[in-house]
Amino acid sequence: MKKSNFLSLISAIVLSSCGEYYVSGSNRADYVDKYLEQYVEEFEDAYGASIGDVRVHFGGLSGPQVGYCSIETYASSELRYVTIDPKYWFSAEEEQKINLIFHELGHCVLNRDHTDDRFYYDELNVHVPSSFMFPINFLNWSMRDLIDYYKNEMFYPETRRN
16 A cells, blocks of 8 residues: 555544544534534624634643643644633633633634733723733623723734733
8 A cells, every 4th residue: 555545544544533523514513512602603703704613612621721722733634622621611700701712712713822911901900911812711890891802802913902
């Protein structure tokens, strides 16, 4: 067997052996968990485009992580996954859920990195995160007041306040 045929066979076995991979045209419910769907749709509405074949699901995470974007490469395909810790999710407040989905999709869809930038928020007299891409999922009064700012900054990082 030629080397290229062998590699194609191995790739086909790997891709077909895991029923969790998205196949173009498949039902969205097959790759976005129903409890996360409305938040994915909110991201897409703000983004103005689909997240494509990024799989968004619940799963166990190690350490203090509550969400994680993973990118795996098989043959010539790149598979992107967002994994959300269910224990955290079902105890989180609404703004924290938005923050977490936007943050992880920021990694997986927009290729955004973390930023620990903060800005002074006069209304609270404190420094607050300047982006959903802050490395810690946060909830404070600034998020409630500034949710539109945070969503806009996600897609237009040049608008980030410092």
